[in-house]
Amino acid sequence: MPFRWDYRQHVSLAWFVLKWLAICLPVGIFVGSGVAFFLWSLHVVTLTQWDHPWLLYLLPVAGIASGLMYHYLGPEAEGGNNLIMEQIHEPGGGVPLKMAPLVLIGTLITHLFGGSAGREGTAVQMGGSLAGGLGRLLKLSPDEMRILLSAGVAAGFGAVFGTPLTGAIFAVEVIAIGRMSYRAIIPCLMASVIGDQVNTAWGIGHTHYHIAFEAAITSNMSAVSLDWALTAKVAIAAIFFGLASVLFAELTHGVSWTAKRLIPIPWLRPAVGGCVVIALVWILGTRDYLGLGVSSHPPEAERICIESCFYAGGAGWLSWWWKLLFTAVTVGSGFKGGEVTPLFFIGAALGSVLGVAMGAPVDLMAGLGFVAVFAGATNTPLACTIMAIELFGPGHGTLLSSGLVVYAAVACFLSYFLSGSSSIYHAQKRDEEPREETQTPETD
Amino acid sequence: MPFRWDYRQHVSLAWFVLKWLAICLPVGIFVGSGVAFFLWSLHVVTLTQWDHPWLLYLLPVAGIASGLMYHYLGPEAEGGNNLIMEQIHEPGGGVPLKMAPLVLIGTLITHLFGGSAGREGTAVQMGGSLAGGLGRLLKLSPDEMRILLSAGVAAGFGAVFGTPLTGAIFAVEVIAIGRMSYRAIIPCLMASVIGDQVNTAWGIGHTHYHIAFEAAITSNMSAVSLDWALTAKVAIAAIFFGLASVLFAELTHGVSWTAKRLIPIPWLRPAVGGCVVIALVWILGTRDYLGLGVSSHPPEAERICIESCFYAGGAGWLSWWWKLLFTAVTVGSGFKGGEVTPLFFIGAALGSVLGVAMGAPVDLMAGLGFVAVFAGATNTPLACTIMAIELFGPGHGTLLSSGLVVYAAVACFLSYFLSGSSSIYHAQKRDEEPREETQTPETD
Numbered sequence: 001m002p003f004r005w006d007y008r009q010h011v012s013l014a015w016f017v018l019k020w021l022a023i024c025l026p027v028g029i030f031v032g033s034g035v036a037f038f039l040w041s042l043h044v045v046t047l048t049q050w051d052h053p054w055l056l057y058l059l060p061v062a063g064i065a066s067g068l069m070y071h072y073l074g075p076e077a078e079g080g081n082n083l084i085m086e087q088i089h090e091p092g093g094g095v096p097l098k099m100a101p102l103v104l105i106g107t108l109i110t111h112l113f114g115g116s117a118g119r120e121g122t123a124v125q126m127g128g129s130l131a132g133g134l135g136r137l138l139k140l141s142p143d144e145m146r147i148l149l150s151a152g153v154a155a156g157f158g159a160v161f162g163t164p165l166t167g168a169i170f171a172v173e174v175i176a177i178g179r180m181s182y183r184a185i186i187p188c189l190m191a192s193v194i195g196d197q198v199n200t201a202w203g204i205g206h207t208h209y210h211i212a213f214e215a216a217i218t219s220n221m222s223a224v225s226l227d228w229a230l231t232a233k234v235a236i237a238a239i240f241f242g243l244a245s246v247l248f249a250e251l252t253h254g255v256s257w258t259a260k261r262l263i264p265i266p267w268l269r270p271a272v273g274g275c276v277v278i279a280l281v282w283i284l285g286t287r288d289y290l291g292l293g294v295s296s297h298p299p300e301a302e303r304i305c306i307e308s309c310f311y312a313g314g315a316g317w318l319s320w321w322w323k324l325l326f327t328a329v330t331v332g333s334g335f336k337g338g339e340v341t342p343l344f345f346i347g348a349a350l351g352s353v354l355g356v357a358m359g360a361p362v363d364l365m366a367g368l369g370f371v372a373v374f375a376g377a378t379n380t381p382l383a384c385t386i387m388a389i390e391l392f393g394p395g396h397g398t399l400l401s402s403g404l405v406v407y408a409a410v411a412c413f414l415s416y417f418l419s420g421s422s423s424i425y426h427a428q429k430r431d432e433e434p435r436e437e438t439q440t441p442e443t444d
Numbered sequence: 445m446p447f448r449w450d451y452r453q454h455v456s457l458a459w460f461v462l463k464w465l466a467i468c469l470p471v472g473i474f475v476g477s478g479v480a481f482f483l484w485s486l487h488v489v490t491l492t493q494w495d496h497p498w499l500l501y502l503l504p505v506a507g508i509a510s511g512l513m514y515h516y517l518g519p520e521a522e523g524g525n526n527l528i529m530e531q532i533h534e535p536g537g538g539v540p541l542k543m544a545p546l547v548l549i550g551t552l553i554t555h556l557f558g559g560s561a562g563r564e565g566t567a568v569q570m571g572g573s574l575a576g577g578l579g580r581l582l583k584l585s586p587d588e589m590r591i592l593l594s595a596g597v598a599a600g601f602g603a604v605f606g607t608p609l610t611g612a613i614f615a616v617e618v619i620a621i622g623r624m625s626y627r628a629i630i631p632c633l634m635a636s637v638i639g640d641q642v643n644t645a646w647g648i649g650h651t652h653y654h655i656a657f658e659a660a661i662t663s664n665m666s667a668v669s670l671d672w673a674l675t676a677k678v679a680i681a682a683i684f685f686g687l688a689s690v691l692f693a694e695l696t697h698g699v700s701w702t703a704k705r706l707i708p709i710p711w712l713r714p715a716v717g718g719c720v721v722i723a724l725v726w727i728l729g730t731r732d733y734l735g736l737g738v739s740s741h742p743p744e745a746e747r748i749c750i751e752s753c754f755y756a757g758g759a760g761w762l763s764w765w766w767k768l769l770f771t772a773v774t775v776g777s778g779f780k781g782g783e784v785t786p787l788f789f790i791g792a793a794l795g796s797v798l799g800v801a802m803g804a805p806v807d808l809m810a811g812l813g814f815v816a817v818f819a820g821a822t823n824t825p826l827a828c829t830i831m832a833i834e835l836f837g838p839g840h841g842t843l844l845s846s847g848l849v850v851y852a853a854v855a856c857f858l859s860y861f862l863s864g865s866s867s868i869y870h871a872q873k874r875d876e877e878p879r880e881e882t883q884t885p886e887t888d
Binding site: 004005009010013014016017162164165168169178179180181182183185186189193197224226228231239242243246247250381382385386389390393394395396397398400401405406409410413414417418419420421 | 448449453454457458460461606608609612613622623624625626627629630633637641668670672675683686687690691694697825826829830833834837838839840841842844845849850853854857858861862863864865
């Protein structure tokens with residue numbers, strides 16, 4: 001054909017965009033507001049836990065309450081993140097609306113009584129559940145429902161961490177391992193940006209992690225100066241980040257599997273998990289690994305937390321392992337919450353000590369571990385690379401000229417690749433095509 | 445299984461990484477050096493063209509020379525970028541080693557005599573051709589050859605624009621429309637980073653585009669402040685960016701199709717194209733749309749070029765269209781070179797006037813057009829979003845806090861989506877799954 005231009009194609013695509021903008025606007029507003037409420041209440045609950053340390057001793061009882069709540073009120077919401085992913089793969093029973101309040105309350109219980117967990121699972125499930133409810137209200141087709149659920153996930157993720165592009169990429173990248181489809185990307189981007197902005201409009205801020213690292217020679221601010229020795233150190237660290245992510249995913253699965261075999265009554269499992277957490281606190285003599293672990297209270301308390309990992313000496317040699325163990329026990333035994341903030345902690349603590357050990361900038365290595373262990377555990381290296389840019393880039397003009405983009409990509413992609421097909425989400429689709437036919441055995 | 449950990453999987457994955465590092469090291473060094481030589485000679489050739497304007501009148505003769513060179517010396521290299529993509533999809537005859545010198549000389553001829561073309565096609569073809577030669581030397585399997593060709597493309601793209609992550613993502617994203625596989629990403633990332641650094645080590649710099657735009661309220665440097673009105677303006681501009689990319693792709697195809705029908709002798713086609721370019725210069729009375737168009741000579745000449753588009757008044761209302769027409773005639777009639785730098789020009793010029801028209805920051809809109817028209821014409825929105833970060837981010841701490849990441853993503857993804865399946869590469873695989881079954885008719 002000499003020249004082809006079918007204007008109807010563009011009209012139809014524009015219609016798709018407008019239709020989804022109309023749908024994603026309420027999704028973003030509801031999910032952004034829900035996440036704002038969640039983050040606010042999580043803050044209150046965390047402060048309460050800090051001010052009343054004795055609450056920890058009620059963790060087993062809280063576990064029973066949380067377990068009973070799900071057992072009687074919403075067993076169909078128990079699937080959590082995996083249920084949402086399954087519904088995106090194969091729309092069926094849908095994501096129940098009650099998942100949103102259940103996971104919200106369940107997560108607040110976990111944090112009030114000192115369980116070690118995160119918040120992204122909660123935000124993602126609130127997003128998926130609210131989006132699913134809206135989809136049923138609008139009588140969307142199964143195909144549209146898949147897109148809408150992805151948009152809900154994007155809105156939840158984007159809002160909870162204040163990283164809109166990361167939220168959108170995460171939602172389409174997490175569905176399958178080793179490949180990515182752009183089908184839902186426009187709705188995801190709209191929902192994520194709106195969700196994040198609505199959350200901000202409610203006055204909810206996010207922690208800012210400061211990386212002071214600057215390449216020695218940045219003669220021209222706009223030119224990127226890479227340091228080969230540092231690149232090699234980042235690659236070596238990525239091996240450890242990848243292995244830590246496997247250990248986390250498999251230990252959490254292992255705890256869950258063992259708990260299911262040894263404790264036939266579902267709502268008793270978190271009670272036992274709570275007892276183990278208390279025992280760990282006694283044995284180690286520290287409460288640093290309880291709760292979210294983003295900051296310490298009071299800030300001058302010099303506890304180990306994500307923020308402290310950005311300074312040399314801010315993490316012990318085995319801090320990453322203890323946070324990993326606390327979280328595997330908490331989440332694996334059935335407490336609600338997410339895994340991503342603990343993964344940030346594990347990665348930042350591991351990066352921190354690897355930085356000290358290898359003579360690399362501690363704050364940079366902590367930041368890279370922060371995103372790279374998460375990349376390995378969820379198989380979302382691209383979202384994590386972009387997260388490094390969205391979290392650490394703003395306000396630090398020399399960080400990008402010092403090579404942050406390349407270091408983050410090397411850390412995240414190598415960690416993802418070397419961790420193999422391990423994942424904290426069992427509903428993630430495996431790549432059908434092996435990564436390299438001759439070299440890489442597909443394991444499952 | 446309670447706890448599964450197959451260490452052999454990690455050993456095998458680590459072996460894959462080390463093997464490909466060993467292969468990508470020479471690829472990065474050869475391609476990075478080749479691109480350095482190409483960029484240096486392109487600079488010399490562009491200066492010569494500027495100093496000897498009469499060279500333009502030899503453009504038709506140069507076209508014959510270029511056409512005859514390919515006709516007699518390398519008809520099998522004529523396929524260019526499409527041939528490399530076909531060989532990645534379905535390894536067969538391979539990418540001939542002589543493609544590298546042929547496209548290098550062909551591109552220098554185009555630019556010496558004032559044709560309007562780019563440079564990324566040249567770098568990508570040099571990368572693919574050198575990688576292909578190395579692959580045959582190493583007797584790689586067809587499957588490994590596909591990965592190696594992608595790595596060559598990544599090295600060429602990363603080196604020619606100084607954007608290593610963009611190069612790696614482009615190489616895996618450009619293969620198919622609407623989806624992306626991570627199979628080759630690790631080798632691509634290694635080749636692209638090495639290629640870029642080798643190019644820099646040869647002393648070859650890249651143009652820095654400065655966006656001074658700052659969001660009004662950046663009280664907290666690390667918090668991102670989005671402006672809803674500006675976001676809406678970016679989205680409206682993205683419609684124009686997308687349509688411009690379709691116009692470019694289809695007009696170039698149309699010129700090529702018409703030339704093939706009207707002029708049966710292949711090497712005569714560029715001669716006619718050269719005459720049309722000369723006629724266009726006469727009619728318009730300007731030489732601004734000749735050559736690469738990155739900067740003007742002397743810099744104070746106030747010619748329209750990519751750099752001038754970053755300032756209000758630096759582009760005329762129809763500058764984007766004239767550059768589009770000059771390039772469609774040059775490239776469509778068979779001159780060698782790339783399309784991407786002209787796409788940057790078209791996008792920056794269009795963004796510049798749209799910024800003036802809508803009362804939006806001109807430099808930001810020029811920068812967004814720069815990447816978004818390219819995203820629409822090549823269906824690589826993710827690579828283009830990352831390119832905005834890698835090109836405009838370094839050294840500008842407040843640009844990320846002013847929302848660059850979101851604006852770039854909105855511009856690139858909307859332009860990509862609204863432009864439909866149009867592409868400057870006919871070998872790009874179409875998404876088998878329609879974007880939305882009920883709404884979007886698949887057109888081809």
